Amino acid sequence: TCSAGDSQTIVIGLAADSGCGKSTFMRRLTSVFGGAAEPPKGGNPDSNTLISETTTVICLDDYHSLDRTGRKEKGVTALDPRANNFDLMYEQVKAMKDGVSVEKPIYNHVTGLLDPPELIKPPKILVIEGLHPMYDARVRELLDFSIYLDISNEVKFAWKIQRDMTERGHSLESIKASIEARKPDFDAYIDPQKQYADAVIEVLPTQLIPDDNEGKVLRVRLIMKEGVKYFSPVYLFDEGSTIEWIPCGRKLTCSYPGIKFSYGPDAYFGHEVSILEMDGKFDRLDELIYVESHLSNLSTKFYGEVTQQMLKHADFPGSNNGTGLFQTIVGLKIRDLYEQIITSKAAAPVEAKA
Template identity: 80%
Template sequence: SGVAVEKPVYNHVTGLLDPPELIHPPKILFIEGLHPLFDPRIRNLLDFSIYLDISKEVKFAWKIQRDMAERGESLESVKASIEARKSDFNAYVDPQRRYADVIIEVLPTQLIPDKGEPEVLRVRLVMREGVKHFSPVYLFDEGSTISWTPCGRKLSCSYPGIQFFYGPDTYFSNEVSVLEMDGQFDRLDELIYVESHLSNLSTKYYGEVTQQMLKHA
């Protein structure tokens, strides 16, 4: 059922629209954009939703890298662009996170005190409880609160190291489970050690997460 539609294509390199592409009704449809959860008429049709919540510090660093290095814009123009969009973001984009089933938060590290540019990141996976056909990932023991520093004999960890956290929390009055990683891996192939302690990954086989990380790094 359904009809084919022509979808606009935004070019992140040029900042302009490319020619539209024809989309036929698939068995599984992924919708990506700034406002998929804003309109309840669309929101209520979604089976599962993910919101990518990037902190202002990380967002600024990424935008500087893209717009200055790839588009040749000045620092002043980048700052002006961010300021011009702030009110629209606060009104239309940011409120959508409360409706998401999973929120991926990208934040500056807490392992380096008084760090300026966020070169090392802290990523939090916030997973709502009670979502149909979805079981939150957990570390070691489901429902417990766990802090884990795996560096040592098992992993090659240079400064500032790696820390994991898992535990229950609330998010906009919803019960959630949170899985957090702060820091970075020296060798991605060693991620297999961490993967072995995670449950409910819904992978097809053991080691798939590590393999995909190595493939797309």
């Protein structure tokens, strides 16, 4: 029969610890789809949802089964599966994938309580972002594409200090303590999800400066799984070869410590992958076109689209390094994936839809 699911929703999972750049990534992604995402109009001002013309981003914290007090009483963290309702997460993501609206709960980050639910209509693209998009096997099965943001401990620490100390007035000791307290559950429940991701963005300290611990210069790796339907990994110079490239010189201005790209095939949790790496930072974003012109399979719609996107959001964190570059590239790949799925659905015989 012809249900509401005629225009199918594609589902993207984005996993990372909190404070690891998920919302920045989402802003880059929705921009690639041609519109900024905003909170639902006229709803709960503490809603975690973001909606644009094509894309709805829901935060999986909304599926907390225990509120802040409940977690405290039971002695479990938000990262613990026991604090989350995976049955409901599965039911609602499945419903939206089938074209059915849902009444999704809201976890209020201000009060730490569960607020009355909000109505979410099935969008063209549903992004589920949070701590556990790939934890539950049933939810994982619903994902058309999955991404894991893997921020190394050193970098996580540097970013947390930036945010919690500079912007929220926390002490260095309390930040250290909160990271330490999260670590066992992070290692047990969050980190293992990266083995399921179709793309991983790994953020590490630079190798260009010996013993660097400032976290200002980053080495970023885009790990792309081979053989994923509708996804063809980006490559540098020649697909499948192994390359090291220092683009600094006549066509790209670099200050200390410079920029180094690497590319090649590798293995990741037993899967065949391609890895594109950038260590260092850009001095002049307009010159990024030089780097862009040496990358292939970018899924751009016109020459220079990556550079244009990066320039457009030059004020977002990570715009001068591989985090911004690779987030932008993954955004373009997701747009391409979406368009391919839509085209293949349109071409499929009617019977196949039932």
